[in-house]
Amino acid sequence: MKLKFFTPNFKLAIDLALRDLEIKYKRSFLGWLWLLLTPLCLLGIYTIIFGKVFGIEWQSHVTNKSESVGFSLPFFVGLAIYLMISDLVNSSTSLFVSKRTYVVKSPFPLWVLWFANLIRVGVHGAVALLLVIGLAIIQQRFTLTGAVWMFINILNIAVFMAGLSLLLVSLGPFIGDISEAIRLLLRVLFYATPITYPLSLIDEPFQEWMWLNPLTNMVVPLRSAIVFGVPGSIWKIASFSLSSIVLFFLAYWVFSRVKGVVSDVV
Amino acid sequence: MSSDLLLSAKGINKTYSSSMHPIATLRHALFGGKVSKRDEYPVLKNIDLDICHGETVGILGRNGAGKTTLLGILGNVIQPTSGRVERYGRIATLLGLTAGFNVNFTGRENAYLFCSIQGLTRNETDQRIDAISDFADIGRYFDLPIRTYSSGMQARLAFSCAVHVDAELIIIDETLAVGDANFRMKCYDRIGQMKREGQTFLLVSHNQNMVANFCTRGIVLEGGAKIFDGNTMEAVEEYKRIRTESMGDSELEGKLLKRNDGKSKLPKDVVIRDIELEERQETEEEVGVISATLVARRDVGPVSVNFGIRNQHGIVVCALDGLQTGFIISGLKKGERKNIEMQFSKRLLPGKYYFSTTVHELIGDVKKPQDLRQNAMSFEVLCDSAMSGIADLGMGVKLAEANSE
Structure with a gap:
């Protein structure tokens, strides 16, 4: 019975997500190419500015002598995560309001809309990930150990995204300030997160503070897995993993409390 | 009877707190607590309703009586403040015109979406899509975005989708009122035909004649409460009584009328x-x-x-x-x-x-x-007459005189 209820709704969520993507790209000339073009163009621009003009580059410390790995690949890992999170956050806060017709006219549970949005963002993320992996393979930095840790980190990121978006979709319709505040916060976080620069560029005492930023917890371990083939700090990974799970349960609690009244306020 | 039960609602209450700030609503939803009576705006009060297979139930009520909210709750779109709804089978809901259509999709895509929301697989929809298109009868508009549609066309599409998804119960909220006469006839024919095949309907209408003609059971809502449930004819009368009484009220309200209690x-x-x-x-x-x-x-x-x-x-x-x-x-x-x-x-x-x-x-x-x-x-x-209907119009038939030669 439980399963009978969930399977069609999962299918529906996938269907809604694909339709959302379709409608987004159907009206454009280049269509699905935008999925590739957006991250690639941003990668190009930032590589020129930060990599070439400012001369930022990453050093590999795996072997004793440090060896430069350039700018584009490590940066791309961070950029991909940042773009995905920013897309997720912006769409989540206004999700129920923008999908008002579904909320007030359609007979399916609200979590389907949240899940569909998560899938849609996930598709963008998956495309970026494939590009990152492609680039890593071209630069011959992709290793098996790295792939295993990459997989673990991606799972972590997925749990965090699920929790974060569930919390935001639940609170968004009630607190109008959230979407504005978060947009501002994201601007700040782009520079407050080691995306365009390595974490080691920050002075030691401040490095620990950087880990309070969830984006750091996603970017640094994933970068270390893909670019350097090592896990980085396993404790950091474990604590982020635990926090993500706690976040998810908190979000689930909030969602189950407010889902009944969402249709009253949108 | 219980095996025939399609939908059973017990003690449905719905209260909106319209004057509350959204943040207050959120706090209340999260942490509970009392809401001041002034803020509470009850829309439905303690409604019990069972719908069995093969019934055609009509809901009558004035504007603001809670009809649409009730349908929304029965159709699983709105959550009741308290009370339980048990559903046994697929329920297709048409609330308002658009049934959750996306205005940027074409009619065809929306039909697929509607079927998908109702739990049909892509294959099942493929088999039905021609029938849906034929019945909606909107020609080349079927492949144009919904935003180009007139409200009548949207209603056609929505109705056509609803009757083709093999729902055990079809809930229709005044959708038919916007169609032109031809389409309404077509819908009524279709409803009649499906009724004979045992389809169950729940309709909302201001049109008493429609309820009187189509339904096997009538429900009257007034001020959020169910005040009548039973024979359609009596339901129509009850509805008219409410309307007449309230008309006296609203025409003279504040000026002349001193209300009697009772x-x-x-x-x-x-x-x-x-x-x-x-x-x-x-x-x-x-x-x-x-x-x-x-x-x-x-x-x-x-x-x-x-x-x-x-x-x-x-x-x-x-x-x-x-x-x-x-x-x-x-x-x-x-x-x-x-x-x-x-x-x-x-x-x-x-x-x-x-x-x-x-x-x-x-x-x-x-x-x-x-x-x-x-x-x-x-x-x-009681009389023995060759005529049937309502009134004796003095009808007769005979050979025309021109034939006699």
């Missing part, structure tokens, strides 16, 4: 009593005469009387506005009685008929209802 909101300063029917032979034809007595409970100004006769389907056979015929009683003292006679030609064909009458006090050019006797009396016409 069930009926009519002032009843003058009441109609002792309604009786007799048959009489007038000079030319037989007439029915309804005699009644007006009793004044207080001094009242000029009064007039309306009356009418309905058949068992609730259709008005004939009604008379007494004022327009010049029938005015110029005023009644407290305790005064006047006998009146209302008459009509005996042209009714066999069937059961209901007599209703109202008495108005005339204040300026406003008619203030004083007493309403809905279906005060019923009578049956």
Whole structure:
């Protein structure tokens, strides 16, 4: 019975997500190419500015002598995560309001809309990930150990995204300030997160503070897995993993409390 | 009976807290706590409702009576504040025109989406898509975005989708009202045909005739409460009674009307009593005469009387506005009685008929209802006639004279 209820709704969520993507790209000339073009163009621009003009580059410390790995690949890992999170956050806060017709006219549970949005963002993320992996393979930095840790980190990121978006979709319709505040916060976080620069560029005492930023917890371990083939700090990974799970349960609690009244306020 | 049960709602309450700030709503949802009574705005009060296989249930009620909210709750779109709804089977819901359509998708894509929301697989939808397109009958618009549609076209598409998803129960909220006459006919035909095949419907309509003609059961909502559930004919009467009473209210509200407490909101300063029917032979034809007595409970100004006769389907056979015929009683003292006679030609064909009458006090050019006797009396016409229907129009058939040579 439980399963009978969930399977069609999962299918529906996938269907809604694909339709959302379709409608987004159907009206454009280049269509699905935008999925590739957006991250690639941003990668190009930032590589020129930060990599070439400012001369930022990453050093590999795996072997004793440090060896430069350039700018584009490590940066791309961070950029991909940042773009995905920013897309997720912006769409989540206004999700129920923008999908008002579904909320007030359609007979399916609200979590389907949240899940569909998560899938849609996930598709963008998956495309970026494939590009990152492609680039890593071209630069011959992709290793098996790295792939295993990459997989673990991606799972972590997925749990965090699920929790974060569930919390935001639940609170968004009630607190109008959230979407504005978060947009501002994201601007700040782009520079407050080691995306365009390595974490080691920050002075030691401040490095620990950087880990309070969830984006750091996603970017640094994933970068270390893909670019350097090592896990980085396993404790950091474990604590982020635990926090993500706690976040998810908190979000689930909030969602189950407010889902009944969402249709009253949108 | 329980195996036939499709939907069962118990103790449904819905309260909106419209004056509350969204953040207050959120705090209340998260941490509970009391909401001040002033903020609470009850829309539905303790509604129980069972719907079984093969029924066609019509819901009547004035604007704001809670019809759409109730449908939303039954169709799993809105969550009730308290109460439980159990659903056994697929329920297709058309709330408003668009049924959750996305205006940027074409009709075809929306049809797929609708079916997908109703739990149909892509294959199942593929098999139905032609039927949906044919029935909606919107031609090349089927492949254009919904935003180019007229409201009638949207309704066509929505209705067509709803009847093709093999739902056990179809819930329709006034969608049909926007279609043109042809399409409405087509929908009614379709509903009729599906009804015969055992399809269950739940309809909301302002149109009493539609409820009277199509439904097997009528429900009347008023002020968020279910005040009637049963026979459609009686439901229609109940609905009309509410409407008439409230009309008196709204026309004169604040100006003239002092409300009486109690069930009926009519002032009843003058009441109609002792309604009786007799048959009489007038000079030319037989007439029915309804005699009644007006009793004044207080001094009242000029009064007039309306009356009418309905058949068992609730259709008005004939009604008379007494004022327009010049029938005015110029005023009644407290305790005064006047006998009146209302008459009509005996042209009714066999069937059961209901007599209703109202008495108005005339204040300026406003008619203030004083007493309403809905279906005060019923009578049956029994005779052997070749004609059937409602009224004897003196029909006949014969050979035309031109044939005789």
